[in-house]
Amino acid sequence: MRRAMRAGAMLFAVLLVSCDGPGVVRPGGPMVGVSGPATLADAIVGSWQRVLYFIDDLGFVRSSETLWQFASDGTAVRAVYSRNLTTAVADVLLSTARWQVEGAAIRIAFLTPSSGTALFAARVQGDTLYLAGQPFARQSR
Numbered sequence: 001m002r003r004a005m006r007a008g009a010m011l012f013a014v015l016l017v018s019c020d021g022p023g024v025v026r027p028g029g030p031m032v033g034v035s036g037p038a039t040l041a042d043a044i045v046g047s048w049q050r051v052l053y054f055i056d057d058l059g060f061v062r063s064s065e066t067l068w069q070f071a072s073d074g075t076a077v078r079a080v081y082s083r084n085l086t087t088a089v090a091d092v093l094l095s096t097a098r099w100q101v102e103g104a105a106i107r108i109a110f111l112t113p114s115s116g117t118a119l120f121a122a123r124v125q126g127d128t129l130y131l132a133g134q135p136f137a138r139q140s141r
Contacts, residue, residue: 041101043124045072048136053085060086068129068136074098076108106131 051065065081076097083090098109106122109115120132127138 039101040104040106040122040124044070044099044101044106044122044129046070046141047139048129048131049139050134050136060084062086066136067139068131070099074100 046069048068048070049065051063053061053063056062061084063081063083063085065079065083067079067081069077076099078095078097080093080095081090082092093113095113096111098111100107101122102119104122105119107117107119109117121130122132123130129136129138
């Protein structure tokens with residue numbers, strides 16, 4: 001039970017950090033545009049991955065992986081994998097959403113497991129999507 005509570009707390013912390021950073025667009029906040037010839041909506045379609053590795057306060061090696069899949073029909077899936085690489089314990093949180101481009105930002109309306117809307121600054125440079133200032137590597141188109 002304690003392990004599950006610790007994993008839940010870790011996942012909450014990772015989500016909190018990944019969803020409210022300097023790249024989160026607030027009314028009147030800065031937005032960054034897309035580079036290249038494609039529109040931002042065209043450039044975002046595909047799968048994008050970000051992986052972080054760290055050592056927690058107890059000395060356990062952990063990873064947090066976020067995988068976004070943006071479809072051209074405006075649907076999205078986000079998978080957040082939390083792994084304790086020391087003890088081989090893992091967890092995943094899947095979220096479905098709708099997305100749309102607004103200027104140089106992307107609005108994501110989460111549908112499950114809970115609802116809410118976020119507006120993130122977004123830009124694509126080569127095979128990297130910067131979402132709220134955080135780099136995600138392209139996995140597929």
